[in-house]
Amino acid sequence: MTAFKNSLGLRAGLLSLLIFVAIVAIWQIATLPTAGTGPALDPEYAKLVGNAAATGTKSSMPTPADIGATIWKHVTDPFYIRGSNDKGIGIQLAYSLGRVLLGFGLAALVAVPLGFLIGMSPLVYRALDPFIQILKPVSPLAWMPLALYTIKDSAISSIFVIFICSIWPMLINTAFGVGSVRKEWLNVARTLEVGPFRTAFKVILPAAAPTIMTGMRISVGIAWLVIVAAEMLVGGTGIGYFVWNEWNNLSIANIVTAILLIGLVGLLLDQGLAYLAKLVTYPE
Amino acid sequence: MENRPLISVEGLARRFGDSNQPAVFENIWFGVDKGEFCCLIGHSGCGKTTILNVLAGLDSPSEGAVIVDNREIDGPSLDRAVIFQGHALLPWLTVMGNIAFAVSSRWPKWDRVRVQDHARRFIELVGLKGAENKRPSQLSGGMKQRVGIARALSIQPKMLLMDEPFSALDALTRGMLQDEVLRICADTNQTVFMITHDVDEAILLADKIVLMTNGPGARIAEIVVNTMPKNERHRNDLHKHPQYYAIRNHLVEFLVNRSRAFDAEIADGGYDPRRLKLVKPGLMSVKLAAVNPPAEVVTLTTGRRQ
Ligand SMILES: Nc1ncnc2c1ncn2[C@@H]1O[C@H](COP(=O)(O)OP(=O)(O)OP(=O)(O)O)[C@@H](O)[C@H]1O
Ligand SMILES: [Mg+2]
Numbered sequence: 213m214t215a216f217k218n219s220l221g222l223r224a225g226l227l228s229l230l231i232f233v234a235i236v237a238i239w240q241i242a243t244l245p246t247a248g249t250g251p252a253l254d255p256e257y258a259k260l261v262g263n264a265a266a267t268g269t270k271s272s273m274p275t276p277a278d279i280g281a282t283i284w285k286h287v288t289d290p291f292y293i294r295g296s297n298d299k300g301i302g303i304q305l306a307y308s309l310g311r312v313l314l315g316f317g318l319a320a321l322v323a324v325p326l327g328f329l330i331g332m333s334p335l336v337y338r339a340l341d342p343f344i345q346i347l348k349p350v351s352p353l354a355w356m357p358l359a360l361y362t363i364k365d366s367a368i369s370s371i372f373v374i375f376i377c378s379i380w381p382m383l384i385n386t387a388f389g390v391g392s393v394r395k396e397w398l399n400v401a402r403t404l405e406v407g408p409f410r411t412a413f414k415v416i417l418p419a420a421a422p423t424i425m426t427g428m429r430i431s432v433g434i435a436w437l438v439i440v441a442a443e444m445l446v447g448g449t450g451i452g453y454f455v456w457n458e459w460n461n462l463s464i465a466n467i468v469t470a471i472l473l474i475g476l477v478g479l480l481l482d483q484g485l486a487y488l489a490k491l492v493t494y495p496e
Numbered sequence: 497m498e499n500r501p502l503i504s505v506e507g508l509a510r511r512f513g514d515s516n517q518p519a520v521f522e523n524i525w526f527g528v529d530k531g532e533f534c535c536l537i538g539h540s541g542c543g544k545t546t547i548l549n550v551l552a553g554l555d556s557p558s559e560g561a562v563i564v565d566n567r568e569i570d571g572p573s574l575d576r577a578v579i580f581q582g583h584a585l586l587p588w589l590t591v592m593g594n595i596a597f598a599v600s601s602r603w604p605k606w607d608r609v610r611v612q613d614h615a616r617r618f619i620e621l622v623g624l625k626g627a628e629n630k631r632p633s634q635l636s637g638g639m640k641q642r643v644g645i646a647r648a649l650s651i652q653p654k655m656l657l658m659d660e661p662f663s664a665l666d667a668l669t670r671g672m673l674q675d676e677v678l679r680i681c682a683d684t685n686q687t688v689f690m691i692t693h694d695v696d697e698a699i700l701l702a703d704k705i706v707l708m709t710n711g712p713g714a715r716i717a718e719i720v721v722n723t724m725p726k727n728e729r730h731r732n733d734l735h736k737h738p739q740y741y742a743i744r745n746h747l748v749e750f751l752v753n754r755s756r757a758f759d760a761e762i763a764d765g766g767y768d769p770r771r772l773k774l775v776k777p778g779l780m781s782v783k784l785a786a787v788n789p790p791a792e793v794v795t796l797t798t799g800r801r802q
């Protein structure tokens with residue numbers, strides 16, 4: 213059984229490697245420098261992308277080797293600051309991560325207690341349900357102009373957008389988890405004359421914790437998706453702004469590096485919360 | 497004031513939904529004395545769990561009241577420990593955690609060490625020494641039920657309410673736990689109200705067996721006194737006792753026929769839900785051998801609310 217599992221893991225790993233090599237190879241071939249004159253380029257576009265591409269000797273798309281070199285450059289020196297528009301990719305990621313964690317944390321502070329209330333009181337549930345149903349499907353970026361107008365600060369506005377998009381999954385999952393705590397567990401607390409606060413912390417919270425953590429995991433994933441778009445809109449700092457800035461510089465290699473790092477950080481966030489969820493999960 | 501039993505059920509009725517729905521049961525009167533082991537027998541769905549929930553304070557009756565220690569109950573109490581039909585352990589806590597939760601609810605001022613020492617005593621009492629740090633998911637059905645019993649006993653309640661505590665267990669485990677409960681209850685002189693489906697279990701454990709008819713509109717038909725002395729009831733040779741078959745036949749006859757047709761049985765009057773017949777089929781069988789006397793019937797007064 214273990215041997216089979218091991219060999220499955222091994223085979224999957226091999227296949228992954230193969231796919232990776234194939235992608236790199238196709239990419240390499242597609243970006244080979246072409247001899248002679250290429251197809252005539254729109255002069256406007258040529259001006260935009262620079263001479264190398266215009267003369268047709270080299271594609272503006274970087275080769276895998278270029279990307280590798282760029283990644284290496286960023287990874288070895290992630291925290292430099294050379295002026296307000298030129299900061300290391302590590303600093304930009306840290307800005308984004310900070311905003312996500314702040315917005316997500318604030319959302320958790322609101323969503324978990326409110327979700328408790330909704331889950332425990334059918335009255336509150338019915339009263340708040342229409343608001344939740346209408347606001348939940350709104351794209352968080354639609355809040356941006358409103359946030360900018362009322363808050364008048366771009367950094368806080370992007371945190372607000374993260375807050376708004378993180379709140380719904382946590383709110384709904386907390387309410388659901390709290391509402392579906394087994395009646396018999398609550399009856400145990402009642403027959404032991406446990407007070408409402410102790411019941412909330414010792415029975416309802418641990419019982420609902422796995423569902424709440426699932427909500428948090430969904431929230432942090434959405435927040436990390438949204439922050440890139442938000443920072444592209446607001447500008448200034450952050451990985452989203454970095455991507456936008458490198459597009460203006462037409463540095464495809466930097467953009468690809470950023471994409472890979474965004475994916476990596478997202479993966480780490482997700483795995484971190486998955487680990488926390490495992491800690492509070494109980495088998496029945 | 498009349499002398500009330502420790503638990504006195506007075507005129508209980510319960511309806512679900514609006515008030516013109518038929519009652520699950522109505523006009524229920526009976527009492528359980530201090531130190532008495534009382535079993536309630538009836539068919540599935542007649543409302544046994546509902547009665548127990550009312551006794552526990554988890555549910556409120558549509559009519560009537562339950563008087564405990566001369567006071568009408570109005571909610572759950574640490575004096576009345578419940579052993580639930582499903583064991584109802586908290587799955588994220590260990591055996592120790594589950595019992596410590598109950599102990600620290602009972603004595604909130606105790607420190608951790610004192611709570612754990614106390615909990616450990618009851619874990620040992622039900623024979624779970626060594627399993628303190630296991631989660632419920634790692635325990636067998638019998639072990640879970642033991643934890644439930646330990647949790648109920650650990651708060652040293654005035655009475656135990658048990659809802660079919662052994663029905664989900666295999667015969668061997670059930671027998672062992674029955675013996676343990678019998679021993680513990682005798683040692684501590686516990687007052688017990690227990691629901692069961694099982695006629696033999698009732699004869700083994702109970703001093704008094706309350707017979708409930710089928711719902712809707714279920715009532716208490718009569719109360720059977722277990723005249724077999726406690727020290728003569730042993731699980732392995734129960735069936736050899738001279739009174740055993742008479743009691744057993746009486747209970748089975750009730751469950752098979754009379755529980756269904758009880759309304760017809762009392763159509764000619766003579767049934768007073770507040771003064772139930774106290775039946776002693778065990779003694780009847782002994783006397784029957786001698787003179788063939790009329791059925792021994794004693795009137796029971798459950799006491800009235802003042
Ligand atoms: N919350 C409820 N709402 C509506 N009806 C209920 C509710 N709880 C119980 N009932 C009804 O009351 C009746 C008695 O239920 P109860 O659980 O007390 O039966 P029981 O005698 O304990 O049965 P069993 O032996 O199967 O455990 C059933 O007909 C059931 O449908
Ligand atoms: Mg039941």
